[in-house]
Amino acid sequence: MASIASSEAAVTVDVHAGRGLVDAGHKYLDVRTPEEFKRGHLQNAINVPYVFFTPQGKKKNPEFLEQVSLNCNKDDHIVVGCQSGARSITATEELLKFGFKNAKNMGGGFAAWVENGLPVKPLQEELY
Template sequence: MAPTLSSSEAVATVDVHAAKRLMCSGHRYLDVRTVEEFNKGHLENAINVPYLFFTPQGREKNSKFVEQVSLVCNKDDHIVVGCQSGMRSLPATVDLVNAGFKHAKNMGGGYAAWVENGFVVKKPKGELQ
């Protein structure tokens, strides 16, 4: 069994420009923000599996995160993992790599950087992009 990663050292992080190129070449995009954040706007064809939940007690990790990702992605899929700014997607990517997802990459800067670069996002009807 592969050694477990305890930090982000062995996880590849790509910027939004590289992430966009990867997604154009067939990588899937996994958005690990909350459902509420995701519903306010997200990348086209994004898959949403929250990594953390915001509770009255604070942030709580989704204990079924890897299990839920396994329902929508295969361990051989090429996946770009993103969140709002890159803070949640990094540990989420570490967890996925540790669980055997060999081709998971973290998107540095997250959704905020994607929007700042003027890349297309999908927003609820009635909201400007």
């Protein structure tokens, strides 16, 4: 008999299931850095970085939960993605612990999304 996972255990879906959820109205939370996000992202994605890459290495965004809360309610259905799926699984687990009941991780991240030929909002030109 399978054991029941704790409430913080993140569910991971593949990019095709992720696309189906987004097409059905789930919010897509992109936890990559703004620089990564500008190179291409899903249409209507919400960008809240989970970590920043600094000269000293990776630094967790101290305002991550606060910034997500400004864009999403705890009852919203959310698909969380990053570049490859590593940051998003950790971010999804943190969201679940914080009370976001319907957050799911998208395995493979943006890289797998692109590799599977799924639609991407193209690079945006800088406005200055």
